[in-house]
Amino acid sequence: MRELEKLLTNITEKNKEYCKEGKVASYIPALARQKFDMLGAVIVDLDNNIYSAGDVNEKFTLQSVSKIFTLMIAIMDNSVEEVFSKVGMEPTGDPFNSIVKLETMNPSKPLNPMINAGAIAISSMIKGKDNEERYNRVVDFIESVIGEPVTLNEAVYLSEKATGDRNRAAAYFMKDVGVIEEDVEEVLDLYFKHCSIEVDCIGLAKLGAILANQGICPTTGERVVPKEVTQLCKSFMITCGMYNSSGEFAIKVGIPAKSGVGGGIMAVVPNKYGIGVWGPALDAKGNSIAGIKVLEDLSKELDLSIF
Structure with missing residues (x-):
């Protein structure tokens, strides 16, 4: 050995x-x-x-590990300046699913792309004609690195989608303040899916x-x-x-x-x-x-x- x-x-x-x-x-x-x-x-x-x-x-x-790869894609699709006009660069000190600082911060944007709110905002910046194309771009990126096919864990995806009320609350707040410009449910669906890649x-x-x-x-x-x-x-x-x-x-x-x-x-x-x-x-x-x-x-x- x-x-x-x-x-x-x-x-x-x-x-x-x-x-x-x-x-x-x-x-x-x-x-x-x-x-x-x-x-x-x-x-x-x-x-x-x-x-x-x-x-x-x-x-x-993958769950939150996928946030690194959606961040890469979003930056390559847009620019560093554009992405970080919507998401911050600072640690929070709060749990990953906390939404407490979204309203109290000025401007109202997630503190970084590694917390759930920030990753949801990042997901909204991935380009594609529809959600299927956006999701497939994330899968294609991961597969190109691993060198073999990956699958979606359907049970985990549907479970996250059914119970993700806190993520949904964060996303709708970000839509209200202009951080998210796309359809909220589509953005959330993409987020739940890329977290459920196996x-x-x-x-x-x-x-x-x-x-x-x-x-x-x-x-x-x-x-x-x-x-x-x-x-x-x-x-x-x-x-x-x-x-x-x-x-x-x-x-x-x-x-x-x-x-x-x-x-x-x-x-x-x-x-x-x-x-x-x-x-x-x-x-x-x-x-x-x-x-x-x-x-x-x-x-x-x-x-x-x-x-």
Whole structure:
């Protein structure tokens, strides 16, 4: 066994015990059916070598990890200036689904693209003649990086759509103040769908590798995203990517990362690795409890911190 894979296996096995200290997401009913004691981790280097350990072939929904890729598409469709006239660049300190600052901030716009309100606004800026084309553009982007087809988890999508009242409230408020210009229900439908795209740990690590490689896809060698867009996205991952524990994660792990309530964490070691970790048992902030422990140990053992 290769040394890196051996290290990854040891770290994953060591931290699996933390799964029992977390809880699977229950506010989306379909996610509540996940097994809490699963844990997998994958590292992909820039030569597309894959190192894996644990439950790496299990499929899970991207959830908030998808926000990074819709942000990339929205910036490439519009411009940095146009996108950030509607969404801010600051951490919130509030939970990812909080809407409290939408009305109290002046101007009234989401503080960043990594919280739900900000990601919904970003979804409204993806171009296409209809929602099917917009969704297919997100899927095509993800598939071009992973190198294989991805699917929509219909049960999770419909569950999110049926229970997403807080997201709906945020979207209608943003429509009222001019942040969203498109049809609100169409924007929400796109948001719920891209959150419900399924990948496995290997795919997640490959998505991280394109950010590590400054926008060049390690699987094809082709530039998919401008370097400056990947730099911007990694900055958001450091400051806002782990919800309202992003500061603690930056101190303890020190690499850009984006989590989702499906249990995935996509982490990036610039110019080196893309890392995908999945463990559906979450901590109180909505991050994979065992996944964070894996990344803490990897960062310590391999001296990965960018600081």
